[in-house]
Amino acid sequence: MSDFISSTNKIEDFMCLVTGSEKLSGRMGWLTVSCRDLAEKIFPGACVMVFPSDSNDPLLGRPFAVADVDIEKGELSVCYMVLGRGTEMMMQLIAGKEVRLRGPFGVPLLPVDGKVNIAAGGVGIATFLYFAKKYPEKTAHIYLGVPGKGYEKFVDRILELVPEVHIFTDDGSFGEGNSMFKVLPKNMDENERVWSSGPPGFINALRKHYADEKDKLYFALDKRMACGYGGCMGCVVKTNNGPKRLCVDQLLFRADEVADDEN
Numbered sequence: 001m002s003d004f005i006s007s008t009n010k011i012e013d014f015m016c017l018v019t020g021s022e023k024l025s026g027r028m029g030w031l032t033v034s035c036r037d038l039a040e041k042i043f044p045g046a047c048v049m050v051f052p053s054d055s056n057d058p059l060l061g062r063p064f065a066v067a068d069v070d071i072e073k074g075e076l077s078v079c080y081m082v083l084g085r086g087t088e089m090m091m092q093l094i095a096g097k098e099v100r101l102r103g104p105f106g107v108p109l110l111p112v113d114g115k116v117n118i119a120a121g122g123v124g125i126a127t128f129l130y131f132a133k134k135y136p137e138k139t140a141h142i143y144l145g146v147p148g149k150g151y152e153k154f155v156d157r158i159l160e161l162v163p164e165v166h167i168f169t170d171d172g173s174f175g176e177g178n179s180m181f182k183v184l185p186k187n188m189d190e191n192e193r194v195w196s197s198g199p200p201g202f203i204n205a206l207r208k209h210y211a212d213e214k215d216k217l218y219f220a221l222d223k224r225m226a227c228g229y230g231g232c233m234g235c236v237v238k239t240n241n242g243p244k245r246l247c248v249d250q251l252l253f254r255a256d257e258v259a260d261d262e263n
């Protein structure tokens with residue numbers, strides 16, 4: 001079975017109430033909003049655009065994976081790293097304020113034959129959290145690498161959602177060691193694979209690690225997005241099968257179907 005299908009979701013704008021806005025480390029934030037109509041539409045792999053201000057500045061929303069959904073409460077959360085103006089504004093959002101979200105967009109992550117291993121660097125884990133929570137029987141192992149000291153709160157939040165995650169820290173200050181590359185599975189069975197997401201350096205290291213098993217390694221790529229519904233072509237990835245839009249065509253790319261500089 002394929003790891004993805006094309007998305008056919010109708011995306012809309014929703015005014016949501018901020019119910020939680022938390023700094024998890026210097027640069028990591030966790031934003032929870034209440035909006036039952038949107039929460040009910042979320043699927044594993046779903047993303048939303050966050051419009052962090054009341055005005056049209058910035059004009060474009062910022063894309064984020066939905067890290068968690070609480071259907072009973074009608075809430076959804078994104079986990080984000082502060083990079084620039086939009087994410088700095090997100091860090092200023094406080095409970096009780098309204099924020100506009102557009103979504104859901106993206107391509108559903110589906111359970112596949114066999115089990116998946118998940119390897120993530122930092123905030124890249126957000127893409128897979130809801131899948132791992134919804135389909136534990138389809139998830140073999142989850143490996144998360146973070147810088148270390150200062151990231152304890154971020155890691156605790158991830159473990160609250162998915163306690164099985166194996167943690168690795170660059171500085172070795174906590175977790176199971178300083179490199180997941182010592183334990184990532186190799187020589188995988190026919191149906192086993194690795195789904196991954198993280199910064200370019202991490203993806204490049206995975207490419208090298210799985211140079212002999214390129215057909216087993218999949219990664220989520222990061223592109224600038226303007227619309228989220230397939231119209232702007234801002235998120236196009238060049239693949240062996242032609243150009244693919246991240247927002248509507250394909251979420252995960254197999255290492256042997258994209259050029260080495262796509263990361």
Ligand SMILES: Cc1cc2nc3c(=O)[nH]c(=O)nc-3n(C[C@H](O)[C@H](O)[C@H](O)COP(=O)(O)OP(=O)(O)OC[C@H]3O[C@@H](n4cnc5c(N)ncnc54)[C@H](O)[C@@H]3O)c2cc1C
Pocket residue numbers: 047062063064065066078079080081082083084085086087088123126127221222223224225246
């Ligand atoms: C499908 C998708 C899902 C994503 N999910 C998450 C998530 O769950 N958590 C998370 O923290 N981030 C996620 N991102 C990345 C996130 O959208 C960007 O970090 C964010 O838009 C930056 O906004 P900004 O206004 O703070 O930065 P800007 O002021 O727009 O840019 C600041 C710096 O960040 C770089 N940058 C901006 N956007 C991106 C991008 N998309 N990829 C790489 N570099 C970028 C710029 O080149 C610039 O150097 C996702 C991106 C995509 C495409």
Ligand code: FES
Pocket residue numbers: 224225226227228229230231232233234235236245246247248
């Ligand atoms: S974000 Fe516009 S086409 Fe994908």
